[in-house]
Amino acid sequence: MKIMVAIKRVIDYAVKIRVKPDKSGVETSNVKMSMNPFCEIALEEALRIKESGGASEVVAVSMGPAQCVDTLRTGLAMGADRAIHVDYPGSLYPLSIAKILKALVEAEKPSLLLLGKQAIDDDCNQTGQMVAGLLKWPQGTFASKVVLDEEKQVATVDREVDGGLETVCLELPAVITTDLRLNQPRYATLPNIMKAKSKVIKKVTPQDLNVEIRSDLEVVQVTEPPKRKAGVIVSSIDELIDKLKNEAHVI
Amino acid sequence: MDDISYFKKILGERGVVQDEEKLDDANTDWMRKYKGSSKLMLQPRTTEEVSQILKYCNSRCLAVVPQGGNTGLVGGSVPVFDELGWIYLFHIPKFLHFMCIFSIFGCHCRICFWCRFIMPLDLGAKGSCQIGGNVSTNAGGLRLIRYGSLHGSVLGLEAVLANGTVLDMLASLRKDNTGYDLKHLFIGSEGSLGIVTKVSILTPPKLSSVNLAFLACEDYASCQKLLLEAKRKLGEILSAFEFLDVNAMNLVLKHLDGLRDPLSSMHNFYVLIETTGSMESHDKEKLEAFLLQSMDSGLVTDGVLAQDINQTSSFWHIREGVPEALMKAGAVYKYDLSLPPEKMYELVEEMRTRLGSAANVVAYGHLGDGNLHLNISAPQYTDSILSKIEPFVYEWTSKHRGSISAEHGLGLMKADKIHYSKSPESVQLMAEIKKLIDPNRILNPYKVLPSSVLSQS
Structure with a gap:
């Protein structure tokens, strides 16, 4: 069985985001870029399934500009067997990505497509659901536990829903999107970095996959959250109560 | 008290602290090893205020202990007895x-x-x-x-x-x-x-490309060779070269929450190599090539390379968490030594032989600067352990022309030990300077220089 994992290159989780002065987006030049943390979790899960004998190959895919190759290299260093880079310099939105993924799935024929539940940059949380729809595959989103039964060709997924867990059983092939508590991703070890050097990253374009990139969506503007006002130190409980009553109107 | 009202006149009510809890914090050093009994803390906000306070203290022969973040490790920033009023400094850059x-x-x-x-x-x-x-x-x-x-x-x-x-x-x-x-x-x-x-x-400009590798070495000689290689091959981008031994690693993993061993098995030594440069692709290529070569040659047996900032900070946390883990483990005798790198670990091994099972000898530090942090962790401070460590550790360091204080200072802990690293003539001149600049000896008394040389006239 083959597993495909979609990974996205995003601004590093720990970087303080700055909005461009013209509000067209966020500043990405000279900013540390890393693998989306949810994608890391998805890849880790694929690797664990493979290590426990549930899969024979893990293929990492990423789409975007040339630098996505760095993120794929990280994926290979974590243990993915090979990678595919869909080279596209412009903006990509979930529906286009889902279409590209569908084309890749049709070419590669994995039994499982794993994705992070969302990317930390645009917070869309749409790609997994859309690609499942396009493929007409069952989906298990927000997975916090995944158990594969190879014999019966089903996956049992615990989903994190409001106030608890929902357990669903999916017939393979299926799409699973991963939540934060699913696992703790491994580090890229030197022996694996060394091995990754000889692994193949195949480059294709959306045209090669017969996917037309167009968007019905336009980003109008990106703005920073309003600045928080500085707090004040009150000198007495009476003053605090007075402020809560007359300024904040909460008591 | 007249003194207090004078200080209040200069600093206002807020700058004069007599609250017991706050005083207790400031009277105790970070390691909880030294405790003073000062009754007053002053918090000046300007140079002028510091000047006025010191002038007054000098005229009244009131001793003063300057204190900043109180993170010192040699008892340099806490009062010894009841030195009056020390100075806690804070404000804007x-x-x-x-x-x-x-x-x-x-x-x-x-x-x-x-x-x-x-x-x-x-x-x-x-x-x-x-x-x-x-x-x-x-x-x-x-x-x-x-x-x-x-x-x-x-x-x-x-x-x-x-x-x-x-x-x-x-x-x-x-x-x-x-x-x-x-x-x-x-x-x-x-x-x-x-x-x-x-x-x-x-202040150097902030550079955008920072990479960090956490590596395992099997023996100390490999760590040392790795340093030489790193200086040669990473050259201008090398920005840190730190080491810890397996005892330090064990302590960190045991006492600090949320830390995990980046490697799958334990090793005798761990080295952190950080590079800082201006071009990510160049730096990464250079570092990876260096690391792979070091692996091939056997200097490094295992290792991980941080892939994002989160991983970078968790690797640093291991190295930076050693002092905290030591604190949690019980009593700790801390020595901060400069030694020729090739001699550095010999001392650790000799110390282990001397102490046997009585204490855990932990070594880490700035290998790149020849600076060893030798820490001896024990359930309690006892005279029998101390007598096995001192003066041996100072004599050994002195014999190998090292320094008994690489970066921590002498403070209270080592004021009397200065002669292990400095000649009598140098210490004498230091005493002359001290007497010239601070004749009433109000500034941080009992610290840095031995009282014996100061009292000679």
């Missing part, structure tokens, strides 16, 4: 171009984080330590291998002498050969000659 002038009142080391420049030093204690304290103790830290000591990066400073005189040495020039370079007297003299109130410091 001012920024200039390629260098920063700090009014050191409260300026934490982290301050440059959000600007385009960085502080040329970075310590485990960066969350609490203060610039004034860093300069007064000549703190070293993790990036000394790259940016050098504060004797190089401090361009000028302002200090207040015991009699209240404000000494303006606040130049911002790289080169200035006019007379004796007095600022150096205040860098590393642990507040015993004056109180540093402003600092101009050379």
Whole structure:
């Protein structure tokens, strides 16, 4: 069985985001870029399934500009067997990505497509659901536990829903999107970095996959959250109560 | 009390602290090893206030202990007896171009984080330590291998002498050969000659590409060879080279929550290599090539390379967490030694033989600077353990022409031990200088120099 994992290159989780002065987006030049943390979790899960004998190959895919190759290299260093880079310099939105993924799935024929539940940059949380729809595959989103039964060709997924867990059983092939508590991703070890050097990253374009990139969506503007006002130190409980009553109107 | 009302007149009510809880915190050092019984804490906000206080204290022969973040490790920043009023400094920095002038009142080391420049030093204690304290103790830290000591990066400073005189040495020039370079007297003299109130410091630009590798080595000789190789092959981008041994690693994993071993099995030594440069692709290629080569040659047996900032900080947390883990493990005897790198670990092994199972000998430190942090962890402080460590550790260091204080200072703990590292003539001259600048010996008494040399007339 083959597993495909979609990974996205995003601004590093720990970087303080700055909005461009013209509000067209966020500043990405000279900013540390890393693998989306949810994608890391998805890849880790694929690797664990493979290590426990549930899969024979893990293929990492990423789409975007040339630098996505760095993120794929990280994926290979974590243990993915090979990678595919869909080279596209412009903006990509979930529906286009889902279409590209569908084309890749049709070419590669994995039994499982794993994705992070969302990317930390645009917070869309749409790609997994859309690609499942396009493929007409069952989906298990927000997975916090995944158990594969190879014999019966089903996956049992615990989903994190409001106030608890929902357990669903999916017939393979299926799409699973991963939540934060699913696992703790491994580090890229030197022996694996060394091995990754000889692994193949195949480059294709959306045209090669017969996917037309167009968007019905336009980003109008990106703005920073309003600045928080500085707090004040009150000198007495009476003053605090007075402020809560007359300024904040909460008591 | 008259003194207190005088201080209140200068500093206002808020600057004079008599609250027991706050005093208790300030009376106790970070290691909880030294405890003073001062009844008063003063918090001046300007140079003028420091000057007025010191002038008054000097006239009344009231001893003063300067304290910044109170993160010192040798008992240099807490009172010994009831030295009156020490000075807790805090306030806002001012920024200039390629260098920063700090009014050191409260300026934490982290301050440059959000600007385009960085502080040329970075310590485990960066969350609490203060610039004034860093300069007064000549703190070293993790990036000394790259940016050098504060004797190089401090361009000028302002200090207040015991009699209240404000000494303006606040130049911002790289080169200035006019007379004796007095600022150096205040860098590393642990507040015993004056109180540093402003600092101009050379700040390197913040570079965008930082990479960190956490590596395992099987023996100390490999760590050392790795250092030589790193200097040769990583050259200008090398920004830290740190090590810890397996005992340190075990302590960290046992005592600090949320940390995990980045490697799958335990090793005898761990090395952190950090590079800082201006071009991600170039730096990464260079570092990876170096690491793979070191693996091929067997210097490194295993390792991980941080792939994002989160991983970078968790690897650093292991190295920076050692002092905290030691604190949680019980009593700890701390030694901060400069030694020729090839001799460094011999001392650790000899110490293990001496102590046997009585204590856990833990070694880590700034291998790139030849600075060993030798820590002996035991359930309790006992005389029998101490007698096995001292004076052996000092004699050994002295015999190998090392320094008994690489970056922590002498403080209270080692004031009487200075002769292990300095000749009698040098110590004598230091005493003369101290007597000249602070004749009433009000500034940080009992610290740095042995009382015996100071009392000679």
